Amino acid sequence: MLVGKQYIRGGLALIIGLAGVLMVLWAWQLPPFKHSVETTDNAYVRGQVTVISPQVAGYVxxxxxxxxxxxxxxxxxxxxDSRSYQQKLDQALAALNSKKAALANSxxxxxxxxxxxQSRQAQISGAKAALEVxxxxxxxxxxxxxxxxTTQSSADTAH
Incomplete structure (x- = not known):
């Protein structure tokens, strides 16, 4: 009978220990008692806040x-919203095409x-040749x- 009482005492100690562990887990909200939703009684919730900022401005x-x-x-x-950026891109492309056309014209x-x-230089060369002749x-x-x-008339024409 002594052996039976030891098993009962050991089982009782095990149950009390297990109940104590479960109470600690519940008190500290550790698994399996953890809630997925944070709640508070004093209106403060601890969390991580990350500030984000865009690299460009515009309407979301x-x-x-x-x-x-x-x-x-x-x-x-x-x-x-990409419309304002598309408009600026279209304006830049139009300006680029205008400058390309102006360059081609130049x-x-x-x-x-x-x-x-070259034509004027050829005319000058022709005039020099005619002068020499x-x-x-x-x-x-x-x-x-x-x-x-020869006649005097030919001499006058030659000068």
Whole structure:
């Protein structure tokens, strides 16, 4: 019988110890007694607050997270209205195309001016050649006039 009383005392001690452990777990709100919703009696809840700030300004069109949802770095939290940025992009592209057209126009004007310069240089060369021919003809007529081989009218025309 002594052995039976020892088993009863051991079992009773085990039950009391287990009840004590369960009471500590319940008092400290440890698993399996932990609640998923934080509550408080003094209106203070301890939590982590993270400040977020956008890299660009704009109107938020869509929120991709819910309250109390865990997020990681790189998660898309919000979508910003892209119309103002698209408008600025379109304006920049239009300005770029305008500048490209102005550049092409300037290049064409430069080529036209270079062609005009070459044409004028050719005209100058032609005029110099005509001057040399006229001077040579004038010298020839001057040499022939005293001999009576040419007329005074030809000599006047040569000068």
């Amino acid at each position: 069109t869509k929120v991709n997270v819910n309250d109390y949802q865990s997020v990681k770095r790189g998660d898309l939290l919000f979508e910003i 290049e064409q004007s430069q080529r036209s001016a270079e062609a005009t310069i 006229a001077e040579a003809n004038a010298k020839r007529v001057e040499a022939l006039l005293p001999r009576g081989v």
